[in-house]
Amino acid sequence: MPTDNINKAASSKTKAILTSRRGREHGSMSTSVNRYDSDTDGQLPYPVRSRLNELFSQIEKEFETIYLENQSLQEKVEALQERLDSYSGVLEKHGGETQDTVDVGPSVKQPKRSSQLSQKIKTTYKASTSKIVSSFRQASPAYSVVREFTGHRDGVWEVSIARTNQSYIGTASADHSARLWDIESGQCTLQYCGHQGSVNAIRFHPSQELVLTASGDGMAHIWRAQINAPSHDTVKLHHSSGEDEIDGSEKEEAVEEQTDSKVTEISTLRTPNRELGGHMGVVIAADWMAGGSQVITASWDRTAILFDTESGDQVSMLSGHDLELTDVRAHSSQKLVVTSSKDTTFRLWDFRDPNMPVSVFQGHTQPVTTARFARQDKVVSGSDDRTVKVWDLKNMRSPIATIRLDSAINRLSVSPNQNIIAIPHDNRHIRLYDINGNRIGRLPRSNRLGHGKMVCSVDWAEENTLCNLFSCSFDRQVLGWHINLQTKE
Structure with a gap:
C-alpha cells in the first residue's frame, strides 16, 4: 500500500543517516564533514561548510518527521483492521446461528420472525462487545x-x-x-x-x-x-x-x-x-x-x-x-x-x-x-x-x-x-x-x-x-x- 512504501523509503533514509554516524567520529577514520572542524581542515570555507551542515540537518529532520507521521498512520490502520476483524468474527458467528434457527414458514409470519432475530442478534452482539471491552479494561498489563x-x-x-x-x-x-x-x-x-x-x-x-x-x-x-x-x-x-x-x-x-x-x-x-x-x-x-x-x-x-x-x-x-x-x-x-x-x-x-x-x-x-x-x-x-x-x-x-x-x-x-x-x-x-x-x-x-x-x-x-x-x-x-x-x- 502507498503508506507502506513511504514508510519503507523513509525508514531506509533515516537509518542510513543515523548509522553512518558510527564511524565518522574520529580523525582519519571519517570521510564526512565535521561541523566543528577549523577552516584549514577542508577545502571548503567555513561558512559554506556550516551552511551545508545546516541543510543536511534539516533534511535529516524532515525525513524523520515523515517517517514518524507515516508510522502513526500505519498504526491507526492496523488498529482499525484489528477491530474490523474482531467485529467480523462476531457477526459471522451470530449470522451462522441465524441461518440455523430460521424456519421457512408462511410468508405473512416471516418478516416478524426476521425482525425478532435481528433484534436478538443486535442485543447479543452488544453484550459480547461490552464484555470484550470490559475484559480489556480489567486485564493487568503483561x-x-x-x-x-x-x-x-x-x-x-x-x-x-x-x-x-x-x-x-x-x-x-x-x-x-x-x-x-x-x-x-x-x-x-x-x-x-x-x-x-x-x-x-x-x-x-x-x-x-x-x-x-x-x-x-x-x-x-x-x-x-x-x-x-x-x-x-x-x-x-x-x-x-x-x-x-x-x-x-x-x-x-x-x-x-x-x-x-x-x-x-x-x-x-x-x-x-x-x-x-x-x-x-x-x-x-x-x-x-x-x-x-x-x-x-x-x-x-x-x-x-x-x-x-x-x-x-x-x-x-x-x-x-x-x-x-x-x-x-x-x-x-x-x-x-x-x-x-x-x-x-x-x-x-x-x-x-x-x-x-x-x-x-x-x-x-x-x-x-x-x-x-x-x-x-x-x-x-x-x-x-x-x-x-x-x-x-x-x-x-x-x-x-x-x-x-x-x-x-x-x-x-x-x-x-x-x-x-x-x-x-x-x-x-x-x-x-x-x-x-x-x-x-x-x-x-x-x-x-x-x-x-x-x-x-x-x-x-x-x-x-x-x-x-x-x-x-x-x-x-x-x-x-x-x-x-x-x-x-
Whole structure:
C-alpha cells in the first residue's frame, strides 16, 4: 500500500543517516564533514561548510518527521483492521446461528420472525462487545516500563547486562562514552570516556568485573567495571542532554529536565587497562570468548581479529566477508564465533578445530545486522530484509523457523532460560517470539511509553526481579521492562 512504501523509503533514509554516524567520529577514520572542524581542515570555507551542515540537518529532520507521521498512520490502520476483524468474527458467528434457527414458514409470519432475530442478534452482539471491552479494561498489563535510564547526550547503540552481577547494565553511545547503571536506583555509577569516537558496543567479562567496548576510533578497549569502587575522577553531571547538540523543542525539554533534576556525582574513567588495535576501519562490535582469556573484534574493514587479553597481541585474523561487518558474538561455553555482515551472510567460525572450519549462512537477502547463539546449538539471525531466522548448527542448509516482520531488525537478544527472542526494530517496536517462531506479543509504545526513535539493541536479564529486559534507542533513552512471560498478548 502507498503508506507502506513511504514508510519503507523513509525508514531506509533515516537509518542510513543515523548509522553512518558510527564511524565518522574520529580523525582519519571519517570521510564526512565535521561541523566543528577549523577552516584549514577542508577545502571548503567555513561558512559554506556550516551552511551545508545546516541543510543536511534539516533534511535529516524532515525525513524523520515523515517517517514518524507515516508510522502513526500505519498504526491507526492496523488498529482499525484489528477491530474490523474482531467485529467480523462476531457477526459471522451470530449470522451462522441465524441461518440455523430460521424456519421457512408462511410468508405473512416471516418478516416478524426476521425482525425478532435481528433484534436478538443486535442485543447479543452488544453484550459480547461490552464484555470484550470490559475484559480489556480489567486485564493487568503483561509488559510495563519499570526504569528509565537517561543521561547520554546522543543515541545509544547497545545495552548489555553485567554477567557477574545482574543488578547492573552497561550502555554504549554515539556521544563517545560508555556508562554503567544501577538497575535498582536507575542512577549512572560510572562513565568511561577513553574513546575518541562513537562507542558502538559494550560487553561484560563472563566472570570478572571487566568491560569490553568497541569504537568508531578503530580501537577496542578493556577497562575495569569498578561497580563497587569509586574511580579516579569524579564529575558532576545533570541527567539531561547537552544544549550544543540539540535545538528547537528538544532543547526546551532539556532545559525543563535540567531545572527539575538533581545534580548527581558520576565517577569518570578515562584510561583503559588494555587497548586493542589493528583494524583499518571502524570497530563495530567486540565480544569475550568463552573463558574470557581472549576477545574477538569486528570491523568495517571486513575482518574480525582474535586478541589475547593479557598481552594484547593478535592471535588470528578472520577474513572472508565481502562487505563491512555489523556484529560479532561468541558462544558462552564453546570456542565458536558468529560474525554478521552487510554482504547478506553471517559466518560461523569454529576455533575448536586447529584448521578453524568456517560455515557460511546465506538465508537473508539484505545486510545481516545481528546473529547470536541460543541454547541447544541454535543461532538466531536478523536482517534489514525484515526477517528473523532460527538455525540449527547440526543442519545449517536452511533455517528451522522464519519470522517475517514489517521493519528492519537491529541487535536482538534471546533469553537464556525460556528461549524468548526480543526483536528491536527501526520502527520503534519491540516484538517477542519464541524459538519456534510463534508470536508472543509486542511491547506497548505510545507518547508516554516506549521509545521515540529506532530501537538499536535489547538484552535479557532473567535473574533480575525488577527488570528482565532492557532496550536502548537513538532517542538517547534506555528502558528497563518487566515482562510477564507467562501472559501472552
